[in-house]
Amino acid sequence: MWLNKLEEKFGKYAISDLPKIIVLLYAVGFVIANISPQLYSLLELNPYLILHGQVWRLVTFLLIGPETNLIFVIFVLLFYYSIGSSLEQVWGTFRFNMYYLIGVLGTIVGAFLTYAILTFAYGESYGAFVNMDTFYLNMTLFLAYAAMFPEMEVYLYMILPIKVKWLGYLDGLYLIYIFLSSGFTVAGISVKVSIVAALLNFLLFFFSMKKIKKMGANFKARAVHKKKARAYKAKTITTKKKNGAMHECAVCHRTELDDPELEFRYCSKCDGNYEYCQDHLFTHKHVKR
Known part of the structure; x- marks a missing residue:
């Protein structure tokens, strides 16, 4: 591109x-x-x-x-x-x-x-x-x-x-x-x-x-480091979002309730626990404190 x-x-x-x-x-x-x-x-x-x-x-x-x-x-x-x-x-x-x-x-x-x-x-x-x-x-x-x-x-x-x-x-x-x-x-x-x-x-x-x-769309094909995977799992177990959802994109605010096909991940470059959907993980502006 x-x-x-x-x-x-x-x-x-x-x-x-x-x-x-x-x-x-x-x-x-x-x-x-x-x-x-x-x-x-x-x-x-x-x-x-x-x-x-x-x-x-x-x-x-x-x-x-x-x-x-x-x-x-x-x-x-x-x-x-x-x-x-x-x-x-x-x-x-x-x-x-x-x-x-x-x-x-x-x-x-x-x-x-x-x-x-x-x-x-x-x-x-x-x-x-x-x-x-x-x-x-x-x-x-x-x-x-x-x-x-x-x-x-x-x-x-x-x-x-x-x-x-x-x-x-x-x-x-x-x-x-x-x-x-x-x-x-x-x-x-x-x-x-x-x-x-x-x-x-x-x-x-x-x-x-x-x-x-x-x-x-090719998000599932990306390999996730084991350490990040464990951190992600821990966060998804303990974090609740709007309407009882487990995941919510920090940019578009969609959850798995809006679209069951969406994938969500946390960004390691953002300061804080910011979660993004597959459309915004690689394009969002990183949050720095």
């Missing part, structure tokens, strides 16, 4: 708690937008202005977040942080870093391709208005979350329970609707390219992460 090879070489450079950094950047951008709109306009990803010396825009566009009232922004940022942290825990720090980095690079490449095409077809006066941000990248973060936790329930408006997979379908349909209805103006083409870049990133990682489940 290409991600495994990259992680072996560059895993030590991964940024821990990246979801927290992303949310903090959006919070800073929101403050700037409300204090100095003129300064905020200098943060956007605009290829024309970047090529004319404003190279900081290659980075500062990461501060462009949801533009709405303060209360709603707080809920949105908390939501981003929640799904980002969950994905980081399931995939691991390096894989989450790669997902976001490739999405950001895809957005930048898409912006410059859009600028080049519009400039070639209609002149630089059209290309100069190309602007992009990470809005659609964040939407595909939720698609990734829905793909990893399809059966998890959330409460819509704090009242109505609904499974995440249905919200994921709505998210996907919304992206398709925006893509089809955005038209072929400069802004519309920018939106289309942003959506395509974000979805390609999602599909790349979705099919790569599917292999993680194959690792779990």
Whole structure:
């Protein structure tokens, strides 16, 4: 798996708690937008202005977040942080870093391709208005979350329970609707390219992460050291989980009552007695005290 090879070489450079950094950047951008709109306009990803010396825009566009009232922004940022942290825990720090980095690079490449095409077809006066941000990248973060936790329930408006997979379908349909209805103006083409870049990133990682489940399917074939086996046996005899279950995954919280076919093991690298199912034993973020 290409991600495994990259992680072996560059895993030590991964940024821990990246979801927290992303949310903090959006919070800073929101403050700037409300204090100095003129300064905020200098943060956007605009290829024309970047090529004319404003190279900081290659980075500062990461501060462009949801533009709405303060209360709603707080809920949105908390939501981003929640799904980002969950994905980081399931995939691991390096894989989450790669997902976001490739999405950001895809957005930048898409912006410059859009600028080049519009400039070639209609002149630089059209290309100069190309602007992009990470809005659609964040939407595909939720698609990734829905793909990893399809059966998890959330409460819509704090009242109505609904499974995440249905919200994921709505998210996907919304992206398709925006893509089809955005038209072929400069802004519309920018939106289309942003959506395509974000979805390609999602599909790349979705099919790569599917292999993680194959690792779990071969879980029984992995030899377990006798010492670990004895420790595992002792723990399963004395530890009780929710609803009377003997095993519970520390990531997805599934038990053998949810799926009798699931295998569970304790992680020797985590500080404490943390138990994981076959899907998350090799991908979770190790707990260190």
